Amino acid sequence: MKMQSYRNLVITGLMILLEFFIGSVGYKLIMPDWSWLKSLYMTAITLTTVGYSDYGIFSESTPAKIFTIALIITGIGIFAFGASSLVGFVVEGHLSDVLRRRRMGKKISKLRDHYIICGAGGTGVHVIDSLSSRKVPFVVIDKNEERIKELLRVRSFLYIVGNASDDEVLHMAGIERAKALISILSDDRDNLFVTLSARTLNPKLTIVSKAVESKSIAKIRKSGADYVIIPDYLGGLKIASILIRPNVVEFLDRIRADPVYKMVEAKLPEGSPLVGKSLRETRIRSETGLTVFAIRRGKEIIYNPPSDFTLLPGDGLVVIGSKGQISKLGKIIGDTELVSRWFS
Numbered sequence: 001m002k003m004q005s006y007r008n009l010v011i012t013g014l015m016i017l018l019e020f021f022i023g024s025v026g027y028k029l030i031m032p033d034w035s036w037l038k039s040l041y042m043t044a045i046t047l048t049t050v051g052y053s054d055y056g057i058f059s060e061s062t063p064a065k066i067f068t069i070a071l072i073i074t075g076i077g078i079f080a081f082g083a084s085s086l087v088g089f090v091v092e093g094h095l096s097d098v099l100r101r102r103r104m105g106k107k108i109s110k111l112r113d114h115y116i117i118c119g120a121g122g123t124g125v126h127v128i129d130s131l132s133s134r135k136v137p138f139v140v141i142d143k144n145e146e147r148i149k150e151l152l153r154v155r156s157f158l159y160i161v162g163n164a165s166d167d168e169v170l171h172m173a174g175i176e177r178a179k180a181l182i183s184i185l186s187d188d189r190d191n192l193f194v195t196l197s198a199r200t201l202n203p204k205l206t207i208v209s210k211a212v213e214s215k216s217i218a219k220i221r222k223s224g225a226d227y228v229i230i231p232d233y234l235g236g237l238k239i240a241s242i243l244i245r246p247n248v249v250e251f252l253d254r255i256r257a258d259p260v261y262k263m264v265e266a267k268l269p270e271g272s273p274l275v276g277k278s279l280r281e282t283r284i285r286s287e288t289g290l291t292v293f294a295i296r297r298g299k300e301i302i303y304n305p306p307s308d309f310t311l312l313p314g315d316g317l318v319v320i321g322s323k324g325q326i327s328k329l330g331k332i333i334g335d336t337e338l339v340s341r342w343f344s
Contacts, residue, residue, distance in 0.1 A: 111178075
């Protein structure tokens with residue numbers, strides 16, 4: 001229906017041009033003494049029905065009268081058809097779509113430290129819902145407009161209809177200001193191209209990419225991805241874990257879904273008062289009630305760290321706690337925004 005209205009508007013425009021052409025030629029033939037400019041002018045005032053006060057000559061020319069009557073009738077028909085097409089164009093949402101995209105573009109241009117989700121398919125929907133629940137700013141890129149509109153029926157998010165591997169589209173999504181990009185397209189080649197483009201446009205960007213086949217992991221990593229995930233592989237691992245360690249899986253799932261308690265990694269910033277101290281000296285347990293059950297140092301994870309473990313800048317303290325407990329931990333380590341990132 002939208003394409004039909006668009007075609008109708010185009011047809012209307014062509015018919016109006018044709019009407020002007022026929023009118024100008026007709027008047028020139030009927031009134032040979034008239035110039036082409038006068039013939040065009042007469043056609044214009046006839047079709048717009050503004051009157052003929054300048055041309056009393058029509059009272060002396062029957063052919064001119066008949067031609068003018070025909071021109072007026074066909075002109076009214078064309079303009080009526082055009083008006084109905086224009087109404088259909090507006091009602092069906094074409095103009096509203098343009099205005100909505102402009103408003104959305106302005107909102108996207110104001111984003112900072114946001115996430116860019118490339119792909120709104122099966123995996124993308126879960127990412128969208130997860131980030132939405134945490135109120136994390138993000139923008140979705142997908143070339144399937146109907147799929148996005150389907151998701152928007154029960155969700156609200158910023159989006160761009162386009163190819164995520166196109167540099168211009170990534171610029172529209174504010175990739176220079178983004179914090180991370182998630183490429184979860186259905187084809188490994190597309191994910192590779194998106195990763196390569198994103199890494200070129202923003203070297204500091206954190207990039208997570210999906211891989212359909214395991215043989216694509218190395219290529220996608222070489223193109224610039226920090227993390228490469230195979231959803232089917234993770235799903236298989238979870239199914240096996242449910243069968244082998246059901247209680248552990250249930251515990252982890254409850255932690256992820258728990259509205260009160262969250263599993264948090266608190267990274268020690270440079271200049272933190274805890275740097276250089278042992279876990280015992282930090283008094284984290286006594287002041288917050290939290291237990292540090294793991295520490296991530298670079299790519300290494302130290303489970304159940306001993307009390308005499310010395311902390312360094314960049315160490316990630318993994319804990320499970322409530323909003324109040326995480327807030328206290330943030331104050332202790334010198335990261336006042338820690339609680340807002342996990343309990344927003």
